[in-house]
Amino acid sequence: MLLDTPLCDFGWKAPDFTLKSFDGKEYTLPEQVGDNGLLVAFICNHCPYVIAAVERLAKDAVTLKAQGINTVAVMSNDYLLYPADSPANMKLFAEKYQFIFPYLVDEDQSIGKAYGATCTPDFFGFNNVSELQYRGRLDDAGSGDSDGRTPELLDAMRLVAQTGTGPAEQQSSVGCSIKWR
Template sequence: MLLDTPICDFGAPAPQFSLVNAHGAVHNLSDHMGENGVLVAFICNHCPYVIAIADRLAADAKALKTLGIGVIAINANDYAAYPADAPDKMPGFAAKHGFDFPYLIDADQSVARAYGAVCTPDFFGFNRDGQLQYRGRLDDTRMGDAKDRVPELLNAMRQVAETGHGPQDQRPSMGCSIKWR
C-alpha cells in the first residue's frame, strides 16, 4: 500500500531509543547525534521505494556527516511475515548500497510507533537540540532517473545544520506501509 508521510511537526522531540544491529551491537540515538543534528531513516530491504533511493541515501548520508549530522537507519518491518527484511539480510543490503551508518532492528516496532513512522522510506531530521525540523522525501525523483535530482533532504538538513531550523516547505516521503505485526 502506497503511503505519504504526515507534515513535519516542527520542534517535536526525538524519541530516545536503544536498538541492536544484525550483529547484536547496541546503538543509542545519543551515540549518533552529530554536533548539528541527526537523521533517523525508517527503511527496509524489500520495499521498491527504498531500493530505488538506497544508493542516493548512502551518498547523501556521507554528505550529511561532513555537515556534522549523524545518520541512523531503522528496519521496523515484521520480518517474520517479510523474510527479505530479516536481520540476517540487513548487512548484505547495507553493503550493497554502501551504507556507512548503523542499520538497526526495531524488533518490537516500539521505536517506529514512538516516531510515528508510517512508511519506508520515512525520514526524520532533527537539529542539534533534538527537535524535529524535517519530515520529507529524499529528493524529487520518486522512482525515476536521479540524474537531475533536487536533493531535498540534504538541502533541508544543510539548512538545519546552519540555522537550527528546517524549511517550511517540505514534500512528504512516499513509500510502502510499514509492515506491522
C-alpha cells in the same frame, strides 16, 4: 499499499531509543546525534521505494556526515512475515549499498510506533538538540532518473546544520506501509 507521511511537527523531540544493529551492536539516540543533527531513516530491504532511493540515501549520508549530521536507519517491519527484511538480509543490504551508518532492528516495533513512522522510506531530520526540523522525502527523483534531482532532504539538513531550523516548505515522503504485527 502506497502511503504519504504526515508533514513536519517542528520542534517535536526525538523519542529516545536503544536498538541493536543486524550484528548485535547496541546504539542509543544520544550517542548518534551529530554536532549539527541527526537523520533517522525508516527503511527496509524489500520495499521498491527504498530500493529506488537507497543509493542516493547512502551518498547523501556521506555528505551529511561531513557536515556534522549523522544518520541512522531503522527497520521496523515484521521480518518474520517478510524474511527479506531479516537481520541477515539487512547485513547484506547495508554492505551492498555501503552504508556508513548503523542499520538498526526495531525488533518489537516500538520505535517505529514512537516516531509515528508510516512508510518506508520515512525520513526524520533533527537538529543538534533532537528537535524535529524535517519530515519529508529524499528528493524529487522518485524511482526515476536521479541526475537532475533536487536533493530536498540534503538541502533541508544543510539548512538545519546552519540555522538549527528546517525549511517551511516540505514534500511528504511516499512509500510502502510499515509491516506491523
